[in-house]
Amino acid sequence: MSRLVMKFGGTSVANIERIRNVARHVKREVDAGREVAVVVSAMAGKTNELVAWCKEAAPLYSQVEYDAVVASGEQVTAGLLAIALQQIGIPARSWLGWQIPIRTSDAHGSARIESIDGEGVIDGFKRGEVAVVAGFQGVHAETGHITTLGRGGSDTSAVALAAAVKADRCDIYTDVDGVYTTDPRILSEGKARRMERIAFEEMLEMASLGAKVLQVRSVEVAMVHGVPTYVRSSFDDPANPGEGTLICNEEDIVEAQVVTGIAFSRDEAQITLRHVADKPGVAAAVFMPLAEAGINVDMIVQVVSQEGMTDMTFTVGKADYDRATAIVEKVKGDIGFTSMEGAKDVAKVSAIGIGMRSHAGVAARGFRALAEKGVNIRAITTSEIKFSVLIDEAYTELAVRTLHSLYGLDAA
Ligand code: ADP
Ligand code: ASP
Ligand code: MG
Numbered sequence: 001m002s003r004l005v006m007k008f009g010g011t012s013v014a015n016i017e018r019i020r021n022v023a024r025h026v027k028r029e030v031d032a033g034r035e036v037a038v039v040v041s042a043m044a045g046k047t048n049e050l051v052a053w054c055k056e057a058a059p060l061y062s063q064v065e066y067d068a069v070v071a072s073g074e075q076v077t078a079g080l081l082a083i084a085l086q087q088i089g090i091p092a093r094s095w096l097g098w099q100i101p102i103r104t105s106d107a108h109g110s111a112r113i114e115s116i117d118g119e120g121v122i123d124g125f126k127r128g129e130v131a132v133v134a135g136f137q138g139v140h141a142e143t144g145h146i147t148t149l150g151r152g153g154s155d156t157s158a159v160a161l162a163a164a165v166k167a168d169r170c171d172i173y174t175d176v177d178g179v180y181t182t183d184p185r186i187l188s189e190g191k192a193r194r195m196e197r198i199a200f201e202e203m204l205e206m207a208s209l210g211a212k213v214l215q216v217r218s219v220e221v222a223m224v225h226g227v228p229t230y231v232r233s234s235f236d237d238p239a240n241p242g243e244g245t246l247i248c249n250e251e252d253i254v255e256a257q258v259v260t261g262i263a264f265s266r267d268e269a270q271i272t273l274r275h276v277a278d279k280p281g282v283a284a285a286v287f288m289p290l291a292e293a294g295i296n297v298d299m300i301v302q303v304v305s306q307e308g309m310t311d312m313t314f315t316v317g318k319a320d321y322d323r324a325t326a327i328v329e330k331v332k333g334d335i336g337f338t339s340m341e342g343a344k345d346v347a348k349v350s351a352i353g354i355g356m357r358s359h360a361g362v363a364a365r366g367f368r369a370l371a372e373k374g375v376n377i378r379a380i381t382t383s384e385i386k387f388s389v390l391i392d393e394a395y396t397e398l399a400v401r402t403l404h405s406l407y408g409l410d411a412a
Helices: 016-031 046-057 063-070 072-088 119-126 154-164 199-208 214-227 283-293 318-330 362-372 393-406
Strands: 003-008 035-040 092-095 102-104 112-118 130-134 135-141 145-148 171-173 195-197 229-233 245-248 261-277 297-302 310-315 339-352 381-382 386-392
Touching: 003 016, 016 035, 016 072, 035 072, 035 119, 035 154, 046 063, 046 072, 046 381, 063 072, 063 145, 072 092, 072 130, 092 119, 102 154, 112 154, 145 229, 154 171, 154 195, 154 214, 154 261, 171 362, 195 199, 199 214, 199 245, 199 261, 199 339, 214 229, 261 283, 261 318, 283 310, 283 318, 297 381, 310 318, 318 339, 339 362, 362 381, 362 386, 362 393, 386 393
Parallel strands: 003 035, 003 171, 035 130, 092 130, 102 135, 171 229, 195 245
Antiparallel strands: 102 112, 135 145, 229 245, 261 310, 261 339, 297 310, 339 386, 381 386
């Protein structure tokens, strides 16, 4: 008998009618003789509302209690879907993270799954029961505190559960019918194309460079445990859904392209330090305190020094910008820069493709095309299978469009 984990995101469970629709998707799989666990997100907008309530209650709220609050959204949908399934004659029960249990680290707000006990869910399968699991949440065993996995974390709950119960596949249902060459919302005339398949490595880059269709960690888990994962649409006819996009091994991709996708992130802020002394230990003096404060630094660019002085540019998330500049200001005495400049109206646009490993000049062509459109590049980073440019935020759409057509990704 085949075993399946299905995950439904916020828009897919936005109201009772949408939840009934989800129940119909689940029924199709049960009727086909599969053992099914369903992972659900909170109803659309619910998590944002809960986050806002925490901030309203106290600006420096407890992260532990934040998790207790925001995990509640998923509890509601898990119960409602179990009811909707029972209503159409399918035995089902809801599971919260701690009941399974899904054990995590104690990094509240962005906890990591450490282990999942699949026994209870599998016992339920033996009784012919669908398991409806609240996504996004777990429990820290030592303290017994509820934890959450970071925004978009239900994707990770689903893939990790699929690995734990040895499911044959994990289907991530969302509001688009697959992974596209770029966010379909930014290319309004339908130029983005749905991919049949995308390699784990590419999806990992797409997700970490801003394509929020899957949480980064879910792709890591899928890759490490070899879970065949599909992205599909809950808006398809439950009786006849499309196949979606399969995230798979590189070897399973028949028609490899040089660039497979364009991602972008508006969540960037730039910090530039002028006239930093070019001596050993300076980078550590800047970046250690930022790391200790839990601030993720992304792009780092240092120019060749002139007369023992250099300029250093790096980016952090927009939300961390004020904290980051305050920290850097504090270490000014140790490193001695002349001025700090910052910009929050920047964006990062990236091109991703495993074909870049074997093709030269891919990034260079991209830089030229952007230049021809008058897009100024503030910083560049590259790796084996991607390059990213930091640009003025106002040019995001133009840059995505330009690279998307340059690399032959536009739909016919
Ligand atoms: P869910 O609530 O189902 O988890 P999300 O909003 O988290 O849904 O993710 C789906 C959204 O991801 C889509 O509506 C789409 O706008 C966005 N997205 C960004 N990049 C891509 C991409 N390359 N392909 C498909 N969707 C993308
Ligand atoms: N509800 C959570 C969020 O909005 C988790 C998820 O949807 O995956 O981030
Ligand atoms: Mg999501």
